Amino acid sequence: MRSQPTHFVLLARLLHWLMALMIIAMLFIGAGMVTSVSARHEWLIHLHKPLGIAILLLAVVRLLVRLTTHQPPLPADLPEWQVLAAKASHLVLYALMLVLPLLGWAMISASGEPVMLSNTLQLPAIVPADAQLFAILRKSHGYLAYLLFLTVLLHLAAALFHGWIRRDEVLGSMLRGRDRG
C-alpha cells in the first residue's frame, strides 16, 4: 500500500459526491419546507425525514472510510492559514453531517410525535418528550443547518480556488482516481 496516495479511494469519492448531492438537496428541502404553507410543505417533510436518516447512516460509513484509508496530502506549499482552514472546515462538515440528523431525530422525539420515516416505518424516540428541550433542539437544528450551508459554500469556493487559481492537485484528487496522464 502506498503511504502517500495522490487521490481519494473510489469509495471515498463515491460517498463524497453522493452525499454532496444529498446534503445540498436536504438543505434546499429544509429551507423550502419551513417557508411554505402549501402542499409542498407536507411532501418536503416526508422527503426530509428519511433522507436525513440516510445521510446519518452514510456519514457513519464515511467516517469509517475516512479513518481507515489514506487521504492524499495537502500541497506542501499551501500557506499555513489555508491548511488550518481546510482542516477546521472538514471537521465542521463531518460534525454537522452527523449532528444535524441526530438533532432532527431528537427534536421530533422531544415533541412527543412518533418519529415516522414513512407511513409505517417508525424509529424509537432518542430523548424523552419535553417541550423546552424540543425548543432548544429545534432552534439548534435550524441554526446549525445555516452553518452547514455556509460551510458547504466555503468548501465549494475553496475547491474551485484549488482547481482554477492554485491549479494544484486538490480538486483533482476528489474528481479522479488516477494521476492525470
Next chain:
Amino acid sequence: MVDRTSPSGGPQRPPLSAASLMLRLTGIAVVVGAVAAAFAYVHGTFDPQRLTPKALVDVLEKNNGVHPGFRRNHAKGVCVIGHFESSGEVREYSSAQVFNEPRTPVVGRFALPAGNPYAPDNSVPIRSLALRFTQTNGQQWRTGMNSMPVFPVGTPDAFYQLQQAQSPDPATGKPDPTKVPAFFAAHPEAVPFLTWVKTARPSASYVTETYNSINAFYLVNSSGQKQAVRWSMAPMARDSAPAAAEQGADFLERDLVQRLAEGPLRWQLNITLANPGDPVNDASKVWPDGRKVLNAGTLVLEKTQPQLSGDCRDINYDPLVLPAGIEGSEDPLLAARSAGYADSYLRRTSEVSQLPATRQEARP
C-alpha cells in the same frame, strides 16, 4: 484530517495573468453566488408576498396580542384524559389500529377558538376539541375539530386575508369595521359558514357540542383502497341544560369539571363517507345529506387536567400526524394548519418558563 507531508506540490504552473486571475476569481464568485441565490430563492427571500407559516402566526399575534407560552390560536382550554372504544365498523375501510383494537388511550383538549387565553367563554360561538390517540404500535392520530360544520374559506390565502381584515388599524388601534364585511362580500364561498354562524349561539357547555373534522381525509384499508371521509364527534347524552349557571367568563371549564365529577362523558365518532364528486379539497363546502355514515366507536372522557400543567399542554394537535390507515386529503388547509401549528408550537415551547405559575384565570 489531511496531513501535509507530500514532498512535492506537483509541477509548478506558470503564474496567471492579471486578467486571467480576475476572470477565474469572478468565476468562483458566480458559482458560489448562484448556489447562495438559489437557496435564498427557495427560502422566499425574493418573494416577500409568499404566505409563510411565520406570516400566518404573526397575523394571529397582531390581532390577539402575544401571550407567552400559550397557543397562538385556541389559546384558552382544558385538558381531558380518556380512551376510545372502537366499534370495528371501520375495519374494512381503514387499517389504522385505532379502528381495529378495542381500546386506544386519548389525551384531548377542549378550547375556545380565540387567540387570547383570557377571552370570556361567551365571546366566541364556536368550541373546539382536539384529540391525540396513541396506538399500541406507537403511531398516533391527532385531530383538531371544531363545532362548526364548515370552514369560512377554502384556502390558506383566504384565511390569511380574513385574519388581516380583523387586524387593528394602526391609526385607531381597533379593527376597521368595514373590512370583514368587504372580505365576505368578495368571498362567496363563505356563505355556508355565514349561514350557520347566524344561528350559532355560544353554548353553555363543551359537553353538548358536536365537533367536526371540517377537512377531508382518506381512510386506507389493508388492500390500499382509499375512501374520502370527514368525521365528527357527536355527544351521546344530549341534555342541553347547563350543569352550571352561565356566569362569569369561565363557565365552560367549570361545567366540564362538574359533569366529569359525576361520571365519564361519551361521544360517538361518526365517519361520513364521501360520494364520488364530493369536494375533498375544500373545507368551505358542505357535503350533501344522504351520505353513508359509519359509527366508528365511542370516545370516553374520564377526567380533566388544567391546561397549564396537564398532558395536553405540550401536544401540537397537528391534523397531519396520522397513523397508517388514515391519510390527508388534497385540502390545502391541512398543510397550512400543519405548517402554522409547527411555527406556533416552536414559539410557545420556547416560552414555557414564562407561563403563569398559577391556574389560568380570566381577567375581568
